[in-house]
Amino acid sequence: MKPSSRITIRDVAATAGVSVATVSKVLNARYGVSAATSAHVQSVIRELGYEASLVAQSLRNHKTNVIGILVADLEPFSTELLKGAAKAIKGTGYELVVYSAGGRTSDQAGWEQRYLSRLSGTLIDGAVLVTPTVIDVDYGTAVVAVDPHAGPSGLPTVDSDNLNGARLGTQHLLDLGHRRIAMITGRPDLESSRQRELGFREAMGDAGVPVDPDLIQVGDYDPDSSAAAAHLLLSDPDRPTAIFGANDVSAIAAVEVAASMGLRVPDDLSVVGFDNVPEAALASPALTTVEQPIHAMGQHAIELLIKLMHGAPVDTTHVRLTTRLVVRRSTRAV
Template identity: 80%
Template sequence: MKPSSRVTIRDVAATAGVSVATVSKVLNARYGVSAATSAHVQAVIRDLGYEASLVAQSLRNHKTNVIGILVADLEPFSTELLKGAAKAIKGTGYELVVYSAGGRTVDHAGWEQRYLSRLSGTLVDGAILVTPTVVEVEFGQSVVAVDPHAGPTGLPTVDSDNLEGARSGVRHLVELGHRRIALIGGRPDLESAKEREQGYREELARAGIDPDPDLIQPGNYDADDSAAAARRLLDRPDRPTALFAANDTSAIAAIEVAVAMGLRVPEDLSVVGFDNVPEAALASPSLTTVEQPIHEMGHRAIDLLIQLMNGEPVENTHVRLATRLVVRQSTAHLETER
């Protein structure tokens, strides 16, 4: 038998009578190996005294220098957030691994816990959950939630001031003279969507306007759902003169529907979105929107997670960032005659 310092993964595979790929799966605790085979390979590893350098270092030091980011899907918000996270990781000594559920999370609360289990053990030192459905997770390592579904959470969080952001967007429309202001809402399970609807209602009330229930339609942060909502709103004889959408995807979908129906934006319909993703500036007309600092949210999430992983004192584990209104071409003063 070779000295332990010279034993290779191929030696383990040959002795165990399995492929190198199977040994690698066992070393990294990955799926696809039966319990019996895994136990056999582990016994051979112990007998030969084999140490895979990265795995052995992880087991000794509990450090992989890898941070995991879990997203439900790669859509405009999560893509922009990843850009901020990627910038923040430079020079830290850590690497990023992104795990996308590919959109297979609709109506499945707790998806993060299932996917966290795949990253646990020796794969990552900590994780960032983007729009998670849970407020508590069993992971054994540091976790930060970005824009969580629930309100108060036991997890460290990073989000933006959705309530004041929505108020500023609706206030802009009111100041332009609009009073029939519709809402295309977000996903009802997301706290951000609830706060944006609350801000819409509060700003209307502040202006002395009673919200019309018929002017509040679900968009679910989805382009198709938002387009259907826009058609219902704009097909009314008493259609709204302005529309506030809970995200830019919904706002852009509403503009496309309005144009297809022969309406002019902003002359016949003013539209305000939320997020300020790159598509907002490229829309025709360019979209007035409430900007939440998505890149900074990703950056701050990385900073907070690294502090927690390093055991550093953290002054505030619930970071809330300010929003701002970005005025472009999709809003205008209400015309007295339509």
């Protein structure tokens, strides 16, 4: 047997000098095996590092000790969320498996239902759904939704204060003297996107600054769509002096488009993002952004899910975390 090969039940039987049936009985705690033989087989199992398949374990004890994180795609937000989830899972006795839909457009609506039906009950004990499209469904297993598409529901959720975060980002630009402020919005189907646009509009309204409809362009949280939106905004003879991106991906795309058009950030254009993913600090110039605690969102989702799986009492099933403004070098006064 090669050192890198997967250990099988046959390998355990051969090493222990017993039959496969005997090893199976030990694994399933069945009668018919002496205490000495059972102890010997268990010692070989530990020595070889053998683990029964997840499906076999689930059929045996109805538990896999595995938590699934389901994401529509692996992008900066979900990647940072996974870091927080990985931190929270340590020491819990659970393992973490990540299932990505790969960003397939045909799966944008209802993708989580299809994948949960494959995984629940046999491969995972519970799931964290990142930006799920459907949140009022009985999935047959414990589920926590992070940044769901719709508003409040009966499904446990974790999100951040998107409304106030957008107000903070917009107010920062207003305080710098900007009045012709554009926004590259996110995905219209996401509640976080709707809240961020609403926060932008509320801050502008409170300052008595009208929102020019031509300065609101959809970016879909996507770099290519956001770049197209930024190019349209900056090609206008009466271009904006500032752009608020609904996420950092959108804002960084705007900075890159501005540079390609010969505009300097922040001298000719101020830009604010949202999320504070690592790419924001590494951008040139470093991006002023609204930070939502993405790692903490992942941690809270795992902690809440485990409590629900164990039937433990929880203070709330709807966790909303605060946002804050992080000022860097992509904004300046006009």
